[in-house]
Amino acid sequence: MNIETLPIDAVKEYDRNPRTISDAAIDAVAKSIEAFGFKIPILVDADNIIIAGHTRLRAARKLGLKDVPTIRADDLTPDQVKALRIADNKVASLTSWDMELLPIELADLKGVDFDLALLGFSAEDLAAIMAPAGNEGLVDPDDVPAPPDAATTVPGDIWVLGSHRLMCGDSSKPEDLDRLLDGQPIHLVNTDPPYNVKVEPRSNNAIAAGLSSFTATQRKDASAGDQQSADLHRYPEKSKPTHKKLRAKDRPLANDFVSDQEFDRLLAAWFGNIARVLIPGGGFYIWGGYANCANYPPVLKAMELYFSQAVIWIKEHPVLTRKDFMGNHEWCFYGWKEGAAHRFFGPNNVPDTWSIKKVNPQSMVHLTEKPVELARRAIEYSSRPGENVLDLFGGSGSTLIGAEMTGRRAYLMELDPLYCDVIVHRWEKFTGRKAERLPRRVWPKRKPRHASRLGARRDVCLTRRGSAAGRRSLRPSRGRSARRCPRGHARSGSRRSSAPGRRRPPARGRSTPRW
Template sequence: MTDLVLDPANARTHDDQNLAAISASLVRFDQVEPLVVQRSNGRVIGGNGRLVAMRQLGWTECDIVELDVDDLTATSLGIALNRSAELAAWDESVLAKLLDELRTSDALDGVGFDSKQIDELLAGLDEGNDDVDDPGPQEPLEDPVTESGDIWILGEHRLLCGDSTSATDVERLFAGAKPGLMISDPPYGVRYQPAWRNAAGLSDEGKTTVVTNDDRVDWTAAWRLFPGDVCYIWHAGVHAASVAEQLIDVSFEIRAQLIWRKPRFAISRGHYHWGHEPCWYAVRAGKSASWIGDRKQSTIWDIDPDRELKVEHATPKPLECMLRPMRNHSHEEVYDPFLGSGTTLIAAEQAGRRCLAMEIEPRFCDAAVLRWQQATGKEARTESGKTLAGVVSC
């Protein structure tokens, strides 16, 4: 290395921060690229910063590639090597996620980014859509337009009227995509019976009806088909243990149980009236949560209902219940295997994320599409070209 000469014509500067990053990379990875050297005089054409860092580290030997070129060509090549690298651009979304995974695995040494820079990158991904004005859940149509098997295209979002426990349906919905975040409010398994509430006048205006599959508790088959690493699953408190076991069975680790504390409890026939709803926050074992939220958040979520609901769907959540997880994680694609009234879809639109959603009930697919159209002023259509043109909610 004593025969190597720093390029006097090198226009690139290397400050202390840059040299420290190069040194850290050399310490961790060793030398993985040879220096480019002009054979006739030992002039370093490519790798001057690395040469300085190597000398500071006390190295006496390094790998080089020698070129038989004249001085003019050496100068031109030196500029070209630096300029071509400079013209490349980061895909910040991909970079942020990769760095966050490395941070989670304690593998950031020598990469050149610190935790503060990663947090800034991740925060920059959360660009919402301020033009979305959610009208709230819509009442389903008496005669649904949607048919089982229809795929709705709603801007960049996709909604399949199908079965989230069917691998074939999930594959059709994803169409090659791999959503990293799942947020869902599945049928609870509480056998919700609205008839007595309607008769007693305890429902809001309009009627509520039985939710399909509300007598089912085990949705392991649906969770297993999710390819991502982070999930938020709302559930009934009486079935919390079962839902946790289902998630653990498909390789998730429970990180927290979140509680939506309602401003008032719902009248029921039980001895205690439910004033909250729980949600499991879980991350796949050994994987990153891709967290971009701050560190001041509580497991208790005090969220007011969006509005006085006048819809048929029995258990719609406030938009914030679905929006908050999207703001806290960097995943660009969100999966909801039980879309219901469409809250996750609208939250994704607001958060600037892409929603891939499944809903087995044609009438609730219609309601979700109507809600999205009213929120965005855009028109959705199925892959076959069907629309809801001329249709208004009941």
């Protein structure tokens, strides 16, 4: 079998080729030829008409090649040529990938920094193939550990939990989100921000301990209807302690009791951060209350986040309130980022009401704790395995567990260090693995503002002698003493203050020197 190089214009396509060829296929083959060379010749008949290799010929034309390698099958009859042309395409489609071995091979190539895009797989296909397998977990997915007495996490910490990341940071700050994502795109957002409905702690003991979200003035004004749940003015007995034990869920939520103007600012910052990192067409599930049906949509629209519809969570366990009707549902604002067709992978005709039993109030660890099934359903409907899911308000970590169970990568932000510890311990207990905290950033120590550049670190500006900073030391500096501080004031070691070894008498009527 001889390989014959022919001018590209001498090779002819079969005008009745039953196989369609997409532009994506031509691009993939062209990249392969560029990377590896033209290693598979084109099969032609005696008249240089292609039997197998139409895509390779078009890729060669796209690359501007002048010649192409061919193999001539001049021993076949016209009928055999027709049969081979069909069989060559059909037989290839009968094979399939071994999905246990293929990820191993791809991982080996990725480990040597090989460009996997040259293999012809789309980015979505690669993400799905190489995604970690779903994990059903060692414990109940809704099992949440109690917060520790003292937090291990400090603001700014980033935890790596398998393929997931958690940061103790502020969701309104772009710099914090950039540190968390480390350049990764987001395919889906599932998050539960504060609703600004001024939820009082559910325990009388928490209110008596001063953990209420409201000031005394706000409580007095509660009768005006400004806060939906601040009913201490009408029911003063609510502020009396009932028992000593303080439940974790009685910790008030940050940013849940701000003014309307401040909440609008926070919404713009939160939703703006979402729009900045979410891919066009990427879906979002933003949980809220009925009180948010007026303030969420305008901000979403301003950030080019298309609000499509509301998904209603039926809790199957009404919440006891002092209102006329018990709350038995919660809203979710569903939509996607504008700029591309939205991505939805759920079944057809999914109802917009999800009946999922809420977490037992007696076992809740976080005030807004939600069942993992809510996050899992959103993740499976609007993302593929291996893709990235963002939750700007980590809470108790339900989105993380949902991502772990479905083979996605979760990126969580949580402001409260105690609940960062809860999320870490919850994941460790669920998976049996250990999370890793990234090394903290060490900042160089800065010299005191009034320290002398000549070594007089103990000198004190005379004008600050009576202040806390000025009382740190009254000893003169060693060696040469700077005559003036950077503000132009005399120092305690300066000759202008007094002669060496002598002190001025105290001013009349004063118990301490005036210098």
